[in-house]
Amino acid sequence: MGFHSGFVAIIGRPNVGKSTLLNRLLGTKLAIVTPKPQTTRNRITGIVSWPDCQIVFLDTPGIHEGKGTLNRFMVDEAINSLLEADMVCFMVDAEYEVRADDIRPEEQGILGHVRNAVRPAILVINKVDRVEKNLLLPVLDRYARAFPFEALVPLSALQGDGVDSLVHEVKQRLPEGERFYPEGQLTDRSRDFIISEFIREKAFLLTHQEVPYSVAVVVDVVQERPGKDRLLYIAATLHVERDSQKGILVGRRGEMIRQIGSQARTDLEAFLKRRIFLELRVRVEKDWTRSDRGLTRVGFTP
Ligand SMILES: Nc1nc2c(ncn2[C@@H]2O[C@H](COP(=O)(O)OP(=O)(O)O)[C@@H](O)[C@H]2O)c(=O)[nH]1
Ligand SMILES: [Mg+2]
CATH class of the missing domain: 3.30.300.20 (K homology (KH) domain)
Incomplete structure (x- = not known):
């Protein structure tokens, strides 16, 4: 088998844990994380290299309805990252989802962007450390019905459970291609x-x-x-x-x-x-x- 590589955008509402996942994937803190929404303002690459594969993850600002030039800039950063990516990880918050009985308009809106971008997508249900596992079944079910996801992966970005499965699901769908960055480089940010x-x-x-x-x-x-x-x-x-x-x-x-x-x-x-x-x-x-x-x-x- 040849070398595989690609860009994978991590998108979702503010505060679902996108930057925490990026740091977990890198094994080091690169993207800043706080309990407040809209911490991330720019697209931030995190490069993970293996002997047979390189994945460039794109952490993005949360997609939300904010007013003002800065908020518009942030949402554009997220949506433009979709167009740069070979694949998308759409992240939702397990704690919210197990209490809801439907997909809320905010998430529907983001799914609309993924649909328009025509990229294969994986649903990532984060923060599963906060919920009982059996409550996730209806959540998986309604997202599977809403969009033809390649895979649905429950995980805890904070504690690490499930992150290997996500990497596995991503790796096997990446196109064949060369490394984009030298091995050992963490980010393209200065x-x-x-x-x-x-x-x-x-x-x-x-x-x-x-x-x-x-x-x-x-x-x-x-x-x-x-x-x-x-x-x-x-x-x-x-x-x-x-x-x-x-x-x-x-x-x-x-x-x-x-x-x-x-x-x-x-x-x-x-x-x-x-x-x-x-x-x-x-x-x-x-x-x-x-x-x-x-x-x-x-x-x-x-
Ligand atoms: N319990 C729990 N908290 C998490 C998890 N992932 C992220 N968080 C917390 O959620 C908050 C927002 O995380 P952040 O990565 O900044 O979210 P982002 O806005 O989507 O980038 C922070 O307080 C994180 O510590 C998780 O898997 N479990
Ligand atoms: Mg963030």
């Missing part, structure tokens, strides 16, 4: 992008209400600091939409931004496997989520 995401995750986790949704992080400098401890110096700017949000992000006597910095540094040191000096500043880019120009100014490339 180091600066990953750094900015790790910082954004902490801001997302530590703030509330609309503030997390108004933060964008741009890495300004990444510089080797020669000397005996070989520090990597990183400077980044957190952009917010309004002055009041700047106040919250900086915090009383700078406490909040210090906490964001210290937590981000710990994760970055683990990811980059070296010591880091991290300097953060906060800047207001008025209403950046509301215009293309705003998005561009805080580092989005449409």
Whole structure:
């Protein structure tokens, strides 16, 4: 048998566990995960290589009905990923599904996108650690009737159960082809992008209400600091939409931004496997989520 390879988009509503699955597949934390919906804003590749196969998974923002330029950008990222992919993993949340007695309009809408893209699809029912297994039968049944899925795979992205079956189902359906990336490469995203995401995750986790949704992080400098401890110096700017949000992000006597910095540094040191000096500043880019120009100014490339 020859070498197989392909792109596989992971799509679904916000918060179903798409990024958690990507990290599980990679065996390392690449995509940021929080309990809040709409954590992921860009399409993020995670590359998994075997001796006979390479799968490029595309983690995507959740598909939802959001207003504003940023939300539209996010949904476009997800839908465009469908068109890049050879196959689709459509993810739903077991905990929600076992209580429902029908497929809700949001999921129907996403199925419509999969249908339009004409891609083979696997249904992934995530978070099965939260439900009784026998309650899944009616869920499997109604999704099997709604769409000609190639396979239906219940799993727990968090705990890992069922993830091997998903890989098995995907592998056997991939086209024959060459590797897209060298073995060992984890993502096609730049180091600066990953750094900015790790910082954004902490801001997302530590703030509330609309503030997390108004933060964008741009890495300004990444510089080797020669000397005996070989520090990597990183400077980044957190952009917010309004002055009041700047106040919250900086915090009383700078406490909040210090906490964001210290937590981000710990994760970055683990990811980059070296010591880091991290300097953060906060800047207001008025209403950046509301215009293309705003998005561009805080580092989005449409
Ligand atoms: N219990 C449980 N929680 C999960 C599982 N997968 C993800 N989560 C949680 O669901 C939340 C959203 O996860 P995330 O990966 O960010 O979802 P995304 O928005 O679809 O990318 C986080 O709090 C995760 O820890 C799972 O298999 N079981
Ligand atoms: Mg995500």
